[in-house]
Every structure is written in structure tokens, then in C-alpha cells.
Amino acid sequence: MCGLRGGPDAQGRNSRHIRQVQNAVLTLAAEADWKSVQNVTADSFQMWRAGQSKAAKTLNEYLGACVALLNWMVRNGRIAANPLVTVRKVETRGKETLIRRAYTAEEIERLLTAAGSQRPVYAMAVLTGIRHNELKGLRWGDLDLISDTPSVAVRSSISKNHKTASLPLHPDLVVELLALKPAGATSGDLVFNGLVPRSKRFNAHLKAAGIPKRDAQGHVADFHSLRHTFCTALHCSGASEREAQELMRHSDPRLTAGTYTDTKRLGLRAAVGKLSLKASQGDSQIDLQKIGGGGRSVSLPVPNGSLQTRTKPL
Numbered sequence: 001m002c003g004l005r006g007g008p009d010a011q012g013r014n015s016r017h018i019r020q021v022q023n024a025v026l027t028l029a030a031e032a033d034w035k036s037v038q039n040v041t042a043d044s045f046q047m048w049r050a051g052q053s054k055a056a057k058t059l060n061e062y063l064g065a066c067v068a069l070l071n072w073m074v075r076n077g078r079i080a081a082n083p084l085v086t087v088r089k090v091e092t093r094g095k096e097t098l099i100r101r102a103y104t105a106e107e108i109e110r111l112l113t114a115a116g117s118q119r120p121v122y123a124m125a126v127l128t129g130i131r132h133n134e135l136k137g138l139r140w141g142d143l144d145l146i147s148d149t150p151s152v153a154v155r156s157s158i159s160k161n162h163k164t165a166s167l168p169l170h171p172d173l174v175v176e177l178l179a180l181k182p183a184g185a186t187s188g189d190l191v192f193n194g195l196v197p198r199s200k201r202f203n204a205h206l207k208a209a210g211i212p213k214r215d216a217q218g219h220v221a222d223f224h225s226l227r228h229t230f231c232t233a234l235h236c237s238g239a240s241e242r243e244a245q246e247l248m249r250h251s252d253p254r255l256t257a258g259t260y261t262d263t264k265r266l267g268l269r270a271a272v273g274k275l276s277l278k279a280s281q282g283d284s285q286i287d288l289q290k291i292g293g294g295g296r297s298v299s300l301p302v303p304n305g306s307l308q309t310r311t312k313p314l
Contacts, residue, residue, distance in 0.1 A: 024062050070082040103226070104265070111211060120177060123176045127172070130227075131160060131224070133160075136158075138152070139189060143177060145178055145181075152166070232262045
């Protein structure tokens, strides 16, 4: 197909993203026998998709890559209309091949102990939610460790959503990073040069920490689970949905509240235990005056207690 091997991305997307889109489109073009854009039809795509054993999420990524390319061709007058515009994504709920879980506070402590020289990487991931590939691109110039409000800037050139974001740094994390920083480090030097682990190394740390790769329900613990842990800990600590969404750098709040929040860690029993049927006032009680005439509650309180996610400093 024409138009797949263009020059630099005008919107500043990183090379990894461009490679992923290019590989998805080229693979699909070969397997669906699309020799030119005239061969691209909704029927041919759906026939190809019906014969695949790939995960639903992966199939949606293939569709997204092709739709994005075809939309670009429409905008630039290469084609009159996008032939895949009517194709819907497949349902992913209940079809996930990999479901991650959040780590417990005790597991995080054991993992940090087992990590050795890579401890600051794990601490950064679990206290900021910064992704694996983003951590590899962080430079000392992105960190403010000495002001009253220490922070890290995730530059658009390394972030998954291609937007620059400034994230606050936990005091424990500032201590870790100051200890890591070499005396002669320059602003352009990588923070975690050679320290961000590959899967094999991370799995070795999990084993040393006594953390199973899969739990009894088949839920997976991996490096990206540190991001799930960060999001879940925010909710447990009492952060609002909007605060959690901003810190996670999500455009869709459903992703923050659903995919990245491990509900098993939320202390739901404790939250229910704070409710009462008594008529006295209080944030942790149901106000019986707000119960509708038919006995239906029209205004239930949100428990405002917070659950500690760590018992010791890092």
C-alpha cells in the first residue's frame, strides 16, 4: 500500500509509536491481501478479523492504526472517504487475555528490598505511575529535586500520549533520586541509564521477593502493575477521581477508575462499615431525611476515610 513509509511525524509522535502503527498496517495489508488502497473494504477487514486468534485489544489496535492512516489520506485528498469508517471495535470486556493486579504494600516493600541498584526505578514507577518506556527516556534536566515543590516533567517526546506533564514527587522518592544522582551529572544525562529492567530481570526480582507472577485468579504481576498500584493507592488515600485521572495522565476517566484501579485493594468492607441507619448527622452516615418516599435512597454519602498503602517509608 502507498503512503506507509513517510518521513518524520508532523505531530511529534515518537519513533516507537510510528513503528507500531506501520507494522500493524503493513501486516494487515499483507494478510488481507490489500495491494492498494482500492482493495481496502469493511468486508475484507472483517473477514480478516474473523479468522484471527489475536486478543480483542490487539484487533482493535490494528483497526485503529488503519483508520488513522485512512483518515490522514482523506484529509490530504488521497481518497474520498474512509472505507473502514463503519467498522466497529470488538468488545474487550470479559475477553482480556492479560489482567493485571496491583501489588500490596507488603509486596512493594519486599520488591524494593530485592531490587538492589534498580530500587529507584521501581520507587519512581510506583510513586508517579510513569511507564516503563517513559522511565528510560527521563533526563536529570526533567527533575526538580531541590525546590519546595519537587516534580518531574514527562516530556511529550517520551510520553505515551505525546503531551508534556508535570508530576509531583513524593518526599521519599526525592531522597532516593538525590542518592542516585552522580556528582557530575548534567541535565542531558539519563536518570536511569541502564537501570530500567527488562522482563527477565524484573521477574527475577519478583521471585526473590516471593511475589507470584500470577495469583490464584490468574491476574498478572509485572512492571506495568506498578502503574496499577499507583492508581489504586491514590484511590485508597482519598484522592478524587479527577485528581487520580490527572496524575495518571488519562484522557478518559473510565480508564482510571476501571482498568487501573484494583478494586480488591479498596477496602470496600471498611467503607460499608462506616455507614449507619441512625438519623444523626455525619459524613459517614446515611441521612434518613434524604431517603425518598418510596424508601429509595437519593443521596448516599461517599466515605471519606483513607487507607494507608504503605506502613514504612521507602
